[in-house]
Amino acid sequence: MADSTGGALELRNHVQRRRETKRRFRENLPLLSLFVPVLLFYVIFKYVPMFGAIMAFKNYNFTDGILHSPWIGLDNFxxxxxxxxxxxxxxxxxxxxxxxxxxxxxxxxxxxxxxxxxxxxxxxxxxxxxxxxxxxxxxxxxxxxxxxxxxxxxxxxxxxxxxxxxxxxxxxxxxxxxxxxxxxxxxxxxxxxxxxxxxxxxxxxxxxxxxxxxxxxxxxxxxxxxxxxxxxxxxxxxxxxxxxxxxxxxxxxxxxxxxxxxxxxxxxxxxxxxxxxxxxxxxxxxxxxxxxxxxxxxxxxxxxxxxxxxxxxxxxx
Incomplete structure (x- = not known):
């Protein structure tokens, strides 16, 4: 009986926490939307260009591009x-x-x-x-x-x-x-x-x-x-x-x-x-x-x- 009561109480607390999280998310949505341009900036100009690091291991040329240029390993280093x-x-x-x-x-x-x-x-x-x-x-x-x-x-x-x-x-x-x-x-x-x-x-x-x-x-x-x-x-x-x-x-x-x-x-x-x-x-x-x-x-x-x-x-x- 005690176990069932404790389980019901834990479930109720879990539901309340989820509702509170959703409520706080809706309240802070305008502030979170301001973070989107910052996130896009770092993704587009910081993380996506990291893909170009593969050029360090290739003999890059404009004709073949980054993906198809010959792989030469550590020769550049x-x-x-x-x-x-x-x-x-x-x-x-x-x-x-x-x-x-x-x-x-x-x-x-x-x-x-x-x-x-x-x-x-x-x-x-x-x-x-x-x-x-x-x-x-x-x-x-x-x-x-x-x-x-x-x-x-x-x-x-x-x-x-x-x-x-x-x-x-x-x-x-x-x-x-x-x-x-x-x-x-x-x-x-x-x-x-x-x-x-x-x-x-x-x-x-x-x-x-x-x-x-x-x-x-x-x-x-x-x-x-x-x-x-x-x-x-x-x-x-x-x-x-x-x-x-x-x-x-x-x-x-x-x-x-x-x-x-x-x-x-x-x-x-x-x-x-x-x-x-x-x-x-x-x-x-x-x-x-x-x-x-x-x-x-x-x-x-x-x-x-x-x-x-x-x-x-x-x-x-």
Whole structure:
């Protein structure tokens, strides 16, 4: 008797849960419909193009198409990694990416902390606008600004340098200065966007923590170390994990607009190699192999970074 009563109660609860689920689905249907364009975007432009990765294992030609082109297995990878230029390209990509993370990643955190300490709202808003504005500039505009400033013949900095010393310096043709300018331009353009994210994370910290710390005599520095940084640690880890996925992808635009023949030895990266050899040179299978290698390395780095973050309780998944 008890079993039958318990079974009836369980069945009734199951029916109620299904009704509740259907009701919530109908209520949220307008919101769910907004997700459809996002889903279609990722399916059409992210997942469907993954089918093209098969070109890395074929000798692709336009006549036979992707499906019917001859299968050559790992030959493209053998050709790719037997070329000394490939190692140099991968090295350049890693060096520029790691430098961008090491130098560029902490700057938005520092800017967000400094802006959070500003008590003049009008000043804070002006600074936010100034650091966020370059994010909306295309890399063509940024490249034009860089050339205007650092060009050897007509650049502003070289004009001042020539008046002061009588000499000019080829900033854009020297490998060391080119890397510095490349990193500086990228930080100037994108630091503002990350600053807004970190600033939003800081505002979610309970203000009573700062009040208690202040009453205990903690200085601003101690408050930043013990309250602010731990409070935004989850956001820092999340953005760092996402950025690890682009270690093998410096980006085509920033390199291409600043690249010149004098610095090919340090500026030729995977994205520019794919453009020149694949699109301009028509070697689609070879550059597909390079792109597949880049994606696999990026996946491994993201997975590894998340695995490390999970050990500290801040994993992405």
């Amino acid at each position: 053998k050709i790719l990694f037997s070329n000394p230029q490939t190692i140099n390209i991968i090295r350049n990509t890693l060096v520029l990416s790691v430098l961008n993370i090491v130098v560029g990643f902490p700057i938005p955190i520092l800017l967000a902390i400094l802006l959070n300490e500003v008590r003049r709202q009008w000043f804070m808003k002006w600074v936010q606008t100034l650091v966020y504005l370059p994010h909306f500039f295309s890399w063509v505009i940024v490249g034009g600004i860089v050339v205007t400033m650092f060009a050897e013949q007509n650049g502003i900095i070289n004009a001042v340098l020539e008046r002061m010393t009588g000499n000019t310096f080829p900033f854009l043709y020297d490998e060391g200065s080119w890397i510095t300018i490349f990193l500086g331009a990228g930080i100037w353009k994108e630091a503002g966007f990350s600053t807004i994210i970190f600033l939003a994370a800081i505002t979610s910290i309970d203000p009573s923590l700062y009040e208690a710390a202040s009453m205990d005599g903690a200085s601003k520095w101690r408050q930043i170390i013990n309250i602010t940084l731990p409070g935004i640690s989850a956001t820092i880890v999340l953005l760092l994990i996402l950025q690890m996925g682009s270690v093998m992808s410096v980006g085509f635009d920033p390199v291409y607009v600043l690249q010149n023949s004098g610095v090919y030895n340090v500026s030729e990266v995977i994205s520019t190699y794919i453009y020149k050899v694949g699109i301009q040179g028509g070697q689609f299978s070879l550059t597909s192999a390079m792109g597949l290698f880049e994606s696999i390395v990026g996946f491994v780095l993201v997975f590894s970074a998340n695995l490390v973050a999970r050990r500290f309780g801040n994993g992405l998944w």
